[in-house]
Amino acid sequence: MTLAIDGGSPVRTAPWPSWPPPLDDAQRELVTAVLESGRWGATQGGSACADLVAAFARRSGVEHGVAVGNATLGLFAALRGLGVGPGDEVIVPAYTFVATATAVLLTGATPVIVDVDATDLHLSPAAVEAALTPRTTAIVPVHLAGSPADMDPLNAIAARHGLTVVEDAAQAHGAAYRGRPVGGLGDAGVYSFQSSKAMTAGEGGLVVCRSREVHEAVWSVCNVGRALDGAWYGHPHVGWNLRLTEIQAALLLPWLDRLDDEIDRRNAFAAAAERELAGHDLVTVVPQPPGTTRDSRHLLMLRVHAPFDRSFLLAAMAAEGVPLDGGYPPLGTMSALTEAGVRTEPCPSAEAAAREVVWVRQAMLMDDCGGAAHLAEALTKVLHGVGRR
Numbered sequence: 001m002t003l004a005i006d007g008g009s010p011v012r013t014a015p016w017p018s019w020p021p022p023l024d025d026a027q028r029e030l031v032t033a034v035l036e037s038g039r040w041g042a043t044q045g046g047s048a049c050a051d052l053v054a055a056f057a058r059r060s061g062v063e064h065g066v067a068v069g070n071a072t073l074g075l076f077a078a079l080r081g082l083g084v085g086p087g088d089e090v091i092v093p094a095y096t097f098v099a100t101a102t103a104v105l106l107t108g109a110t111p112v113i114v115d116v117d118a119t120d121l122h123l124s125p126a127a128v129e130a131a132l133t134p135r136t137t138a139i140v141p142v143h144l145a146g147s148p149a150d151m152d153p154l155n156a157i158a159a160r161h162g163l164t165v166v167e168d169a170a171q172a173h174g175a176a177y178r179g180r181p182v183g184g185l186g187d188a189g190v191y192s193f194q195s196s197k198a199m200t201a202g203e204g205g206l207v208v209c210r211s212r213e214v215h216e217a218v219w220s221v222c223n224v225g226r227a228l229d230g231a232w233y234g235h236p237h238v239g240w241n242l243r244l245t246e247i248q249a250a251l252l253l254p255w256l257d258r259l260d261d262e263i264d265r266r267n268a269f270a271a272a273a274e275r276e277l278a279g280h281d282l283v284t285v286v287p288q289p290p291g292t293t294r295d296s297r298h299l300l301m302l303r304v305h306a307p308f309d310r311s312f313l314l315a316a317m318a319a320e321g322v323p324l325d326g327g328y329p330p331l332g333t334m335s336a337l338t339e340a341g342v343r344t345e346p347c348p349s350a351e352a353a354a355r356e357v358v359w360v361r362q363a364m365l366m367d368d369c370g371g372a373a374h375l376a377e378a379l380t381k382v383l384h385g386v387g388r389r
């Protein structure tokens with residue numbers, strides 16, 4: 001069978017769903033109401049941001065939260081609000097989006113890059129334990145691809161050593177660990193509404209907070225150092241304006257009513273892909289960490305067990321009409337971090353993931369037109385084609 005990249009016919013010609021999904025009526029109505037009210041900012045008495053925060057806190061199993069401009073600033077605000085600053089070391093996984101680590105740099109603390117589990121690619125509790133020093137003050141587990149990090153052992157390490165835990169839930173709206181929603185499992189949890197995420201307003205973020213004290217501190221960081229009940233021009237702390245707008249919140253609030261259906265749909269795709277690829281000699285689905293009870297399936301991660309030219313694989317799959325993403329390079333290899341003076345140790349599991357793991361993106365996982373079968377068929381065609389070259 002001739003590969004599409006060599007002039008053969010592609011496996012799939014139908015388009016994949018686009019992201020974001022089309023605007024729904026509830027979004028149109030609420031956005032219009034906010035626009036017509038003139039209350040576009042969150043300090044003008046509108047309720048969209050407050051309602052969004054309340055809904056996210058409730059869904060995360062906590063009482064408090066703060067809406068912010070994006071998740072990078074949310075991670076910064078959570079860490080700073082929890083007292084992380086210069087001289088501190090903060091543990092982050094080696095296989096994640098760069099912002100997990102650069103948010104630590106914003107606080108003045110040093111990110112310590114720790115390898116991930118060889119199979120599930122989430123922060124490895126054993127590697128965390130080995131990286132602790134007297135300067136370690138916080139851990140940032142990432143709920144990668146929508147599946148929760150194995151939080152119980154990480155929280156146990158944190159409790160033993162008096163560390164703060166900030167969950168990077170930027171990819172995991174609606175996910176759950178041992179029946180408990182993510183975001184409420186650490187001291188604070190941070191969601192992203194950037195345009196690639198499971199809920200989006202183009203940009204945006206939200207921090208949920210375990211306690212009233214954490215909420216007051218994080219709120220102050222995001223509200224120019226004000227105190228929650230203090231005077232408007234009294235600024236007891238150093239802080240910044242990191243707020244989300246009411247217009248963004250109006251796009252997001254109605255989305256909560258359909259988030260669970262969208263997650264079900266992506267899980268159905270993942271289950272179908274798992275069936276299609278069962279017994280495949282060259283490809284396996286990256287498994288979830290122990291304790292995953294609800295995977296929000298931001299991405300479906302696949303490991304390819306064949307020596308192949310990676311850029312050729314990605315180009316050949318795109319030509320077959322099934323585009324895949326090559327995923328993250330290991331954090332420690334990025335000059336963004338080495339230039340910032342971050343010490344880097346070898347991270348063999350993240351390095352293997354950078355060579356072997358590819359992603360099916362969220363929009364494709366929303367497909368219900370045989371997408372999983374197309375994925376499996378194109379992978380088989382291309383990998384066996386590559387093997388023959």
Ligand SMILES: *Cc1c(COP(=O)(O)O)cnc(C)c1O
Pocket residue numbers: 070071072073096097099100142168170171191192193194204205
């Ligand atoms: C997207 C993302 C972020 C950053 O979110 P922004 O809203 O773009 O700042 C942080 N961590 C992870 C794991 C992400 O995927």
